[in-house]
Amino acid sequence: AQSVAQPEDQVNVAEGNPLTVKCTYSVSGNPYLFWYVQYPNRGLQFLLKYITGDNLVKGSYGFEAEFNKSQTSFHLKKPSALVSDSALYFCAVRDKKNFNKFYFGSGTKLNVKP
Amino acid sequence: SAVISQKPSRDICQRGTSLTIQCQVDSQVTMMFWYRQQPGQSLTLIATANQGSEATYESGFVIDKFPISRPNLTFSTLTVSNMSPEDSSIYLCSVDLGQIYGYTFGSGTRLTVV
Numbered sequence: 673a674q675s676v677a678q679p680e681d682q683v684n685v686a687e688g689n690p691l692t693v694k695c696t697y698s699v700s701g702n703p704y705l706f707w708y709v710q711y712p713n714r715g716l717q718f719l720l721k722y723i724t725g726d727n728l729v730k731g732s733y734g735f736e737a738e739f740n741k742s743q744t745s746f747h748l749k750k751p752s753a754l755v756s757d758s759a760l761y762f763c764a765v766r767d768k769k770n771f772n773k774f775y776f777g778s779g780t781k782l783n784v785k786p
Numbered sequence: 787s788a789v790i791s792q793k794p795s796r797d798i799c800q801r802g803t804s805l806t807i808q809c810q811v812d813s814q815v816t817m818m819f820w821y822r823q824q825p826g827q828s829l830t831l832i833a834t835a836n837q838g839s840e841a842t843y844e845s846g847f848v849i850d851k852f853p854i855s856r857p858n859l860t861f862s863t864l865t866v867s868n869m870s871p872e873d874s875s876i877y878l879c880s881v882d883l884g885q886i887y888g889y890t891f892g893s894g895t896r897l898t899v900v
Contacts, residue, residue, distance in 0.1 A: 708891075715792070715878055715891040716829075762828065772817060772882065774889060776828045 674699045676746075676763045678777035685753045685784055693748040693780045695737075695763030704766035705746045706774070707737055711759045719761075722746060733757070753784045792879055792892030799869055799899050806865045807895045809879030814859035816882070819889070820852070823876040832877075835862045869899045 676697045685691045697703050704723055708716040720731025727739045737748045748761060760779050767773040789812045799805050809818060820832040833841040833854055841854040855863045866873050876896050880889040 706889075713795075713894075713896070715790075715893040716889075718890065772819070772834050773831060774829075778828045 674703075674765055674767055675775055676705075676765050676777040678761075678763055678780045680780050681778070682781045682783065685782070687755050687784050687786050688752050691750050691753040691757070691782065691784070693761050693763075693782060695746045695748065695777060697744050697746060697763075697765050699744075699765055699768070701768060703746075704768065705737075705739065706764045706766065707731065707735070707746075707748050708762045708764060708776075709733075709759050710762065710779075716762065719748070753782075755784045755786055758782055758784045790879060790881060790890060790892040792895055794895055795893060796896040797898070799897065801870050801899055803869055804865055804867045805869065805897060806863050807877055807879070809862045809864070809892055811860045811881050816859070818856060818862040819880040819882070820854065820862075820864045821878045821880060821891075823878065823894070825875070829878065832864070866897065869897075871899045873897065874899045 676695055678695055683693055706721045707719040709719050710716050719735050720729050720737055722729045722739045730736045735750050737746055739746050760781050762779050763777040764774045791810045793808045818835045821829045822832050823829050831844050832847045832852055833843045835841045835854045835856040837856045837859050851867055853865045876894045878894045879892045883890055
């Protein structure tokens with residue numbers, strides 16, 4: 673079975689500090705990994721993806737994620753957090769046998785304080 | 787990338803009634819997907835809707851409760867039938883932009899059943 677885990681329900685960080693939102697995956701073979709962000713009362717917005725290639729993936733709004741195969745992780749990072757980054761973040765893996773299906777993590781609420 | 791319009795954005799409904807949610811995409815897509823996000827939880831795939839065929843439902847979801855229409859390649863509806871308070875959730879439609887970009891989501895419909 674394929675799955676992703678987000679071990680932290682909530683992450684608190686001060687504005688200007690670096691942030692990390694953790695994600696680990698369980699997938700047979702090479703994974704297709706994604707990060708989405710959900711702002712209040714909004715749908716999910718695509719941030720970035722890892723399919724193949726460089727382990728460091730750069731995405732929207734200054735976010736990046738590092739694919740680590742040995743640790744089966746795909747942590748989301750940003751060097752300097754903004755208050756406007758406060759939102760709900762979801763890690764997801766795409767089912768390689770059924771491309772129609774994504775498995776989402778439970779979500780991590782990011783709070784960036786001024 | 788595709789733009790998805792979803793209506794209504796929110797509604798408060800009486801138990802026992804039904805609500806139909808509309809999803810319009812600005813380009814033709816083969817498959818459309820409907821997700822449910824219960825309060826404080828992650829996304830769960832309800833069904834996959836292909837144009838010209840019956841929707842494919844995930845385990846735990848049935849057509850009688852969540853009938854879906856897909857009359858053309860740019861439009862789909864999801865009906866939540868005979869609603870109960872347990873149906874209070876955010877319902878999101880999504881389209882598949884392929885292996886590289888993954889899913890794009892609508893802004894969601896926040897349903898409250900009283």
